[in-house]
Amino acid sequence: MTRKILALSLLLSAFLLNFSNAAFAAGAETEEGGEDPTGFIMHHVKDSHEWHFFNIGHTHVTLPLPVITYASDRGLEFYMSSDFQNHETHLFGEENAHNGIYIDSHEHLGRVDGGSITDFSITKNVAMMFIVIALVLYLALSAAGHYKKHGAVAPKGAAALVEPIVIFIRDEIAKTAIGPKYKKFVPYLITLFLFIWVGNLLGLMPGAANLTGNIAVTFTLAMLTFVLVNVNGNKDYWKHVFATPGVPAPLLPIIVVVEFIGLFTKPFALMVRLFVAITAGHIVILAFIALVFIFESYAIGVVSTIMVTFINMIELLVATIQAYVFTLFTAMYIGGAVAEHAHDDHH
Amino acid sequence: MDLILPSSGLIFWQLFGFLALLFILIKFAWKPMLGALEEREASIDNALKSAEQARSEMANLKAENEKLLAEARLERDNILKKAQEASAKMIEEAKDEAGKQGAQMIANAKAVIETEKKAALAEVKTQVATLTLEVTEKLLKKNLSDDKAQKELVDGFVNDLKLN
Numbered sequence: 043m044t045r046k047i048l049a050l051s052l053l054l055s056a057f058l059l060n061f062s063n064a065a066f067a068a069g070a071e072t073e074e075g076g077e078d079p080t081g082f083i084m085h086h087v088k089d090s091h092e093w094h095f096f097n098i099g100h101t102h103v104t105l106p107l108p109v110i111t112y113a114s115d116r117g118l119e120f121y122m123s124s125d126f127q128n129h130e131t132h133l134f135g136e137e138n139a140h141n142g143i144y145i146d147s148h149e150h151l152g153r154v155d156g157g158s159i160t161d162f163s164i165t166k167n168v169a170m171m172f173i174v175i176a177l178v179l180y181l182a183l184s185a186a187g188h189y190k191k192h193g194a195v196a197p198k199g200a201a202a203l204v205e206p207i208v209i210f211i212r213d214e215i216a217k218t219a220i221g222p223k224y225k226k227f228v229p230y231l232i233t234l235f236l237f238i239w240v241g242n243l244l245g246l247m248p249g250a251a252n253l254t255g256n257i258a259v260t261f262t263l264a265m266l267t268f269v270l271v272n273v274n275g276n277k278d279y280w281k282h283v284f285a286t287p288g289v290p291a292p293l294l295p296i297i298v299v300v301e302f303i304g305l306f307t308k309p310f311a312l313m314v315r316l317f318v319a320i321t322a323g324h325i326v327i328l329a330f331i332a333l334v335f336i337f338e339s340y341a342i343g344v345v346s347t348i349m350v351t352f353i354n355m356i357e358l359l360v361a362t363i364q365a366y367v368f369t370l371f372t373a374m375y376i377g378g379a380v381a382e383h384a385h386d387d388h389h
Numbered sequence: 390m391d392l393i394l395p396s397s398g399l400i401f402w403q404l405f406g407f408l409a410l411l412f413i414l415i416k417f418a419w420k421p422m423l424g425a426l427e428e429r430e431a432s433i434d435n436a437l438k439s440a441e442q443a444r445s446e447m448a449n450l451k452a453e454n455e456k457l458l459a460e461a462r463l464e465r466d467n468i469l470k471k472a473q474e475a476s477a478k479m480i481e482e483a484k485d486e487a488g489k490q491g492a493q494m495i496a497n498a499k500a501v502i503e504t505e506k507k508a509a510l511a512e513v514k515t516q517v518a519t520l521t522l523e524v525t526e527k528l529l530k531k532n533l534s535d536d537k538a539q540k541e542l543v544d545g546f547v548n549d550l551k552l553n
Contacts, residue, residue, distance in 0.1 A: 110398075
């Protein structure tokens with residue numbers, strides 16, 4: 043059994059390696075024709091206007107994605123990412139402008155006439171987000187369908203997968219971290235957990251986008267938590283921030299500033315934690331793969347594969363832990379905002 | 390720097406996508422699911438409670454049964470005891486009766502024997518008297534045929550009288 047699992051993971055790693063190999067060849071060569079590991083790694087970690095899978099020889103296997111732009115004088119415009127690429131090299135660049143718009147080599151949108159333009163493209167991460175949403179929707183709705191069809195009976199199928207998660211989040215996260223007013227927040231916490239968890243896991247697939255390791259995504263999620271926490275903040279919560287009880291009057295200005303900054307550092311920590319954990323994992327895996335091409339040695343290839351497999355397994359763990367931690371901290375911040383304090387005995 | 394600068398387009402889509410996911414799931418997945426879970430937990434709670442109730446009822450029934458059984462056993466013992474007493478009494482009575490009857494019979498037999506004996510004695514006395522009379526008659530007829538004899542007799546009587 044163990045041997046089988048080992049063999050399977052080696053095979054998977056080899057598979058991953060193949061993909062990356064191709065991508066490496068495609069993405070990043072330095073001017074001298076050598077390999078550029080930083081470019082290769084960043085190519086995988088960052089967002090892109092096209093979904094690049096791998097190369098076979100000089101053929102790029104990519105999925106062109108919609109480019110949606112908005113400019114106050116031009117309105118909304120729709121293109122495909124392939125419109126802005128060189129047909130030979132598949133590279134973006136100012137020289138490949140289309141209709142007065144170009145995508146530069148850093149994937150930024152620009153206008154030939156120098157005007158401002160906003161990018162609402164369905165990028166690789168947006169496409170990935172839709173896949174994650176579709177999967178979460180499928181899981182949750184088919185789980186809910188079970189209860190609609192059979193009533194309140196023992197779970198089966200998707201319900202057997204989702205129900206333990208729902209119960210865990212309700213009982214172990216919401217009930218313990220929020221307290222008696224937990225019920226209202228359970229749906230948000232479950233959705234948050236499932237989205238991050240599925241996003242983390244799918245992000246580990248070869249060829250997938252690094253969705254939950256993107257700062258814009260973690261920023262949005264953290265912002266939603268921030269809004270939810272502060273909208274639900276009760277009298278005690280705000281009193282704690284702006285008139286912290288138990289603090290001597292001369293210290294109050296300092297404490298209020300600290301508390302006020304604290305409002306923002308909480309979601310900021312959420313944003314950074316998830317982004318760093320997922321991106322760092324991807325970078326480590328990609329770095330081990332990059333070693334193969336730097337050393338061009340079979341021996342390193344074997345060692346790399348083993349290491350990549352090992353890191354991949356750790357990443358599976360990290361995917362779950364980070365989803366759990368994000369949900370737990372969100373619940374704790376909500377708990378802090380809705381709790382009825384007794385301020386007399388403690389601060 | 391791209392890595393740590395959020396892009397507005399992705400924020401827009403993420404916000405839109407996540408909120409849409411949130412509202413769809415709240416309406417169509419989490420509400421029915423959490424409702425069903427609560428319902429199921431309530432029904433499990435109820436089932437446990439009624440099982441507990443059934444168990445206590447069973448225990449009660451069993452206790453009652455045992456009480457009934459004990460009562461029945463006591464009753465049986467009583468009945469047996471009474472029956473034994475009754476039979477003992479009956480035997481005693483029968484014995485007494487038999488004794489009495491025996492005694493009666495013996496008494497009767499004794500009385501009969503006494504009567505018979507008396508009758509027999511009377512008979513014998515009568516017979517003796519008769520015989521005596523006859524003998525006396527015959528003796529008298531023979532002895533009193535002379536005066537001397539009569540005189541002797543009278544003397545004899547007189548002697549007897551004196552002695553008395």
